[in-house]
Amino acid sequence: MTQSNKTLGESLREHGISRRGFLKFCAATASMMALPPSLIPSIAAALEKARRPSVIWLSFQECTGCTESLTRSHSPTIEDLILDTISLDYHHTLQAASGDAAEAARTEAMKANHGQYLLIVDGSLPGPDSNPGYSTIAGHSNYDILMECVEGAAAVIAVGTCASFGGLPAADPNPTGAVSVMDLVKDKPVVNVSGCPPVPMVISGVLAHYLTFAQLPELDQYHRPKAFFGQSIHDRCYRRPFYDKGLFAETFDDAGARAGWCLYRLGCKGPSTYNACATMRWNSGTSWPIESGHPCLGCSEPRFWDAGGFYNPLSVPTTTSGGTLLAAGVTGAIVGGAVAALARKQVKAEEADRQPVTVDELEQKL
Amino acid sequence: MSRLRGIPIQVDRHTDPVHERGNALPILHEVRHALERLIATGEGTQIDLNAIPFGPGDVDRLTAILGTGEVSATIQALGPTLIQETAIPGVWLVDYHNSEGERLAYHIEIATTPRILGAQPEDLATSIDALDARLQSGSGDQRQAS
Numbered sequence: 001m002t003q004s005n006k007t008l009g010e011s012l013r014e015h016g017i018s019r020r021g022f023l024k025f026c027a028a029t030a031s032m033m034a035l036p037p038s039l040i041p042s043i044a045a046a047l048e049k050a051r052r053p054s055v056i057w058l059s060f061q062e063c064t065g066c067t068e069s070l071t072r073s074h075s076p077t078i079e080d081l082i083l084d085t086i087s088l089d090y091h092h093t094l095q096a097a098s099g100d101a102a103e104a105a106r107t108e109a110m111k112a113n114h115g116q117y118l119l120i121v122d123g124s125l126p127g128p129d130s131n132p133g134y135s136t137i138a139g140h141s142n143y144d145i146l147m148e149c150v151e152g153a154a155a156v157i158a159v160g161t162c163a164s165f166g167g168l169p170a171a172d173p174n175p176t177g178a179v180s181v182m183d184l185v186k187d188k189p190v191v192n193v194s195g196c197p198p199v200p201m202v203i204s205g206v207l208a209h210y211l212t213f214a215q216l217p218e219l220d221q222y223h224r225p226k227a228f229f230g231q232s233i234h235d236r237c238y239r240r241p242f243y244d245k246g247l248f249a250e251t252f253d254d255a256g257a258r259a260g261w262c263l264y265r266l267g268c269k270g271p272s273t274y275n276a277c278a279t280m281r282w283n284s285g286t287s288w289p290i291e292s293g294h295p296c297l298g299c300s301e302p303r304f305w306d307a308g309g310f311y312n313p314l315s316v317p318t319t320t321s322g323g324t325l326l327a328a329g330v331t332g333a334i335v336g337g338a339v340a341a342l343a344r345k346q347v348k349a350e351e352a353d354r355q356p357v358t359v360d361e362l363e364q365k366l
Numbered sequence: 367m368s369r370l371r372g373i374p375i376q377v378d379r380h381t382d383p384v385h386e387r388g389n390a391l392p393i394l395h396e397v398r399h400a401l402e403r404l405i406a407t408g409e410g411t412q413i414d415l416n417a418i419p420f421g422p423g424d425v426d427r428l429t430a431i432l433g434t435g436e437v438s439a440t441i442q443a444l445g446p447t448l449i450q451e452t453a454i455p456g457v458w459l460v461d462y463h464n465s466e467g468e469r470l471a472y473h474i475e476i477a478t479t480p481r482i483l484g485a486q487p488e489d490l491a492t493s494i495d496a497l498d499a500r501l502q503s504g505s506g507d508q509r510q511a512s
Contacts, residue, residue: 019486021443024462027482028470030414037412037473238389238421260421278419284468291422 009048032205034227046212054113057091060142061135061169061178062123066160067093069197103138110152119153121181124162124169130177155189155216159203164192171305191216192223196299199280202228233270233296236278267311269298389420390428400476404456410477449480
């Protein structure tokens with residue numbers, strides 16, 4: 001598949017889409033890009049002339065949750081996105097071809113669109129110093145495929161926390177030596193769309209931004225688009241007024257939880273997490289974790305798997321119970337230091353006791 | 367979305383005043399400023415409600431305060447777009463859906479008429495040719511009938 005010469009405007013008119021339909025498409029695109037509706041005329045003018053980019057999607061050490069997320073993106077639907085606005089030339093899960101034919105499609109698209117295609121990666125990959133056998137495709141290591149595809153790419157979009165920051169595969173003790181895309185790619189622009197999985201409309205929104213403006217969006221210190229990751233969950237949370245009033249749920253079934261009070265003391269990582277869940281929501285805009293009564297896990301932040309218990313409040317040491325912390329707070333900083341020492345001792349003891357499991361032992365158990 | 371609606375569980379939207387979070391009030395003030403601008407300069411405003419961090423029941427509270435006006439319309443283009451005038455003249459709710467009934471965007475538009483409702487200049491450019499084609503086709507049919 002090669003890059004189409006038709007603009008998006010020409011393509012939509014050929015499909016009999018009226019100007020009203022086009023304006024509606026632009027309104028949905030503005031909403032998806034987290035841009036104000038006042039920019040709809042500018043978006044319409046830019047989209048009218050936009051040409052659909054070629055996209056190559058590589059999946060490495062991942063769970064396919066990111067693709068599952070994208071295929072549930074409703075603005076526009078994935079069918080619209082794939083057929084009308086991007087040319088998805090290679091994607092393991094979605095493409096019909098397999099084996100040599102699939103690899104040939106990738107090579108052909110890379111050649112035809114050299115220097116212009118978008119490379120999307122989900123999943124982390126074993127680093128150059130790791131055993132490449134942990135993850136291979138068609139007999140080639142993830143590292144070799146990434147470097148081959150990066151060479152002719154206009155930009156790289158790392159979708160999901162695994163591709164952005166290493167994610168679950170890189171969680172301690174990181175058995176595969178997993179690294180993120182930006183650990184390896186230094187000579188091309190890298191956009192991190194983190195989240196486990198990312199909000200589907202954020203994935204689409206980044207693609208739509210590139211399609212509309214032919215450039216990548218403004219990024220934060222972790223290479224994440226500021227339009228979606230510029231504000232913390234806490235700052236955009238509808239429960240924030242309860243935090244400000246000091247009204248907290250203490251358990252999942254107390255009166256505070258039923259009244260929808262702040263989930264900070266139940267471990268909510270909203271104050272240290274930057275993502276668009278509070279406005280974009282999930283499942284076609286139905287709800288999002290905090291609205292469903294569960295604290296934010298902080299899944300769009302680096303090393304969130306190793307950041308301590310999901311249900312420990314942010315200010316609590318990660319390996320101590322709430323009761324221990326309370327005691328430490330009452331008796332002062334000296335005891336607080338003792339708690340930290342206790343935690344370190346506990347971690348060391350667990351490390352010393354850890355018994356590696358061999359393949360033979362696993363097979364015996366199975 | 368239709369399958370989600372099929373699940374026989376309803377979310378408690380907490381529409382009673384006890385659960386009022388105050389998230390609707392700032393938007394109403396923004397609407398008021400936009401109305402002043404519309405009256406003074408004729409400049410319209412669109413507010414994307416999807417971009418506002420509303421809690422359960424906040425949108426319902428907002429639309430209840432705005433009320434229902436005289437005009438409602440449906441546009442069928444890439445799925446239905448539902449337009450409803452509120453009880454405040456010049457304040458409209460524009461609800462964009464795709465062909466599967468999923469909401470794409472939800473705007474409050476402060477304007478004399480929502481932009482998407484009027485005939486579009488780009489479509490008008492082709493309207494005479496379209497009518498001429500129908501006239502020719504219609505006269506051809508009449509000649510065949512006689």
